[in-house]
Amino acid sequence: MIVSHITLKNWRNFQVVDVPLGDRVFLVGPNASGKSNFLDAFRFLRDIAKAGGGLQRAVGDRGGLSKIRCLAARRYPDVEIDVTLSSSPDNGIKWRYAIGMKQQTRGARKPFLAYERVWQDANTILDRPDDEDRRDAERLTQTHLEQISANVDFREVARFLESVSYLHVVPQLIRHPRAFTGPGLPGDPFGRSLLERIGKTNDRTKRSRLKKIETALRIAVPQLKKLSYVVDSAEGGIPHLEAVYDHWRPQGAKQRESEFSDGTLRLVGLLWSLLEREAPLLLEEPELSLNAAIVRKLPALIHRMTRKNRRQVLISTHSAELLSDKGVGPDETLLLVPSPEGTTVRRASEYKDIRDLLEGGLSIGDVALPRIDPENMQQLLLFET
Numbered sequence: 013m014i015v016s017h018i019t020l021k022n023w024r025n026f027q028v029v030d031v032p033l034g035d036r037v038f039l040v041g042p043n044a045s046g047k048s049n050f051l052d053a054f055r056f057l058r059d060i061a062k063a064g065g066g067l068q069r070a071v072g073d074r075g076g077l078s079k080i081r082c083l084a085a086r087r088y089p090d091v092e093i094d095v096t097l098s099s100s101p102d103n104g105i106k107w108r109y110a111i112g113m114k115q116q117t118r119g120a121r122k123p124f125l126a127y128e129r130v131w132q133d134a135n136t137i138l139d140r141p142d143d144e145d146r147r148d149a150e151r152l153t154q155t156h157l158e159q160i161s162a163n164v165d166f167r168e169v170a171r172f173l174e175s176v177s178y179l180h181v182v183p184q185l186i187r188h189p190r191a192f193t194g195p196g197l198p199g200d201p202f203g204r205s206l207l208e209r210i211g212k213t214n215d216r217t218k219r220s221r222l223k224k225i226e227t228a229l230r231i232a233v234p235q236l237k238k239l240s241y242v243v244d245s246a247e248g249g250i251p252h253l254e255a256v257y258d259h260w261r262p263q264g265a266k267q268r269e270s271e272f273s274d275g276t277l278r279l280v281g282l283l284w285s286l287l288e289r290e291a292p293l294l295l296e297e298p299e300l301s302l303n304a305a306i307v308r309k310l311p312a313l314i315h316r317m318t319r320k321n322r323r324q325v326l327i328s329t330h331s332a333e334l335l336s337d338k339g340v341g342p343d344e345t346l347l348l349v350p351s352p353e354g355t356t357v358r359r360a361s362e363y364k365d366i367r368d369l370l371e372g373g374l375s376i377g378d379v380a381l382p383r384i385d386p387e388n389m390q391q392l393l394l395f396e397t
């Protein structure tokens with residue numbers, strides 16, 4: 013299943029976002045245009061749906077509704093998120109989930125629901141506030157999404173949103189997980205527990221995934237011959253990744269993850285996550301620490317890794333190389349254009365001149381990136397279809 017459409021209102025630096033989404037989405041925009049904020053809307057729904065989560069916690073972790081609500085919005089409007097779920101981009105709508113949020117004006121100033129609605133196919137199956145909510149307003153401080161006893165009729169939506177994952181691999185954290193004390197972050201966004209996750213996977217799946225990763229890695233690191241997972245009993249069972257490199261020694265040289273390069277570690281983390289689950293994967297700037305030639309191959313690699321499980325991937329990027337792949341289409345590229353009234357988000361295919369230039373043989377990287385250059389942005393605001 014994928015999120016095939018998202019509408020946001022007054023979410024962080026967006027007043028309104030209303031865009032269709034496909035299997036692959038590239039978020040392109042200058043620094044501070046809202047790429048991470050856009051991804052955060054998906055994480056927010058996950059944080060509501062997950063075990064131990066919920067509306068209060070999801071809002072609290074973000075510093076309260078006043079931090080979430082768009083500063084460019086007039087007065088105190090609702091913050092709204094509305095997602096449509098489909099089995100594939102071309103298939104009909106399966107579910108739609110929408111919430112609007114407000115903040116209590118007195119007392120604990122808790123966030124509460126202005127509404128919560130769920131549709132299955134075209135039928136409304138939940139429409140709050142209902143009579144019970146009107147009798148007891150405190151009920152509106154919790155979504156039905158977060159409550160097992162209340163979401164029976166749309167459990168599939170809760171499970172799906174709960175399994176959204178976010179990845180922004182920090183090589184140092186994979187290399188030295190024990191050097192960073194304190195509890196890990198929920199969902200492990202920075203890859204700290206990558207080795208643990210690999211370890212928990214059953215042996216057959218683990219071997220088959222590592223084989224795929226090994227094949228893909230060889231493109232980036234040609235000397236790498238073999239990638240495997242080993243548990244060091246001498247160290248009391250600490251898991252490691254081990255790579256055999258081509259070397260002047262006849263047996264090749266073995267290295268463990270602490271000696272891998274930043275790029276190798278990021279690629280392993282990225283590729284493992286792509287193979288992992290079926291719900292959407294949010295990827296922050298996968299190009300970091302990778303050389304240009306590899307970055308150019310990332311879109312194809314992502315496609316190959318997700319082809320079978322048809323996993324939706326949303327990717328934030330600054331990289332001209334990544335977008336130089338002619339396979340990246342204008343329909344799957346979202347351009348984020350900041351303005352004092354908030355950032356607007358549009359598909360690259362909505363701009364006629366971009367369509368023309370692409371037809372002329374240029375890539376999204378060639379035509380879209382110069383447009384989001386802060387100096388040229390004014391032009392993009394003069395929107396022409």
Ligand SMILES: Nc1ncnc2c1ncn2[C@@H]1O[C@H](COP(=O)(O)OP(=O)(O)OP(=O)(O)O)[C@@H](O)[C@H]1O
Nearest residue numbers: 024025043044045046047048049079080081082083
């Ligand atoms: N509630 C809000 N209202 C308005 N703006 C906000 C709000 N919350 C965050 N912002 C602004 O959003 C911007 C950050 O956006 P974000 O981190 O999503 O950018 P980005 O596109 O991911 O940038 P980068 O490429 O640097 O990672 C900041 O300028 C921040 O001030």
Ligand SMILES: [Mg+2]
Nearest residue numbers: 047048049328
């Ligand atoms: Mg960002």
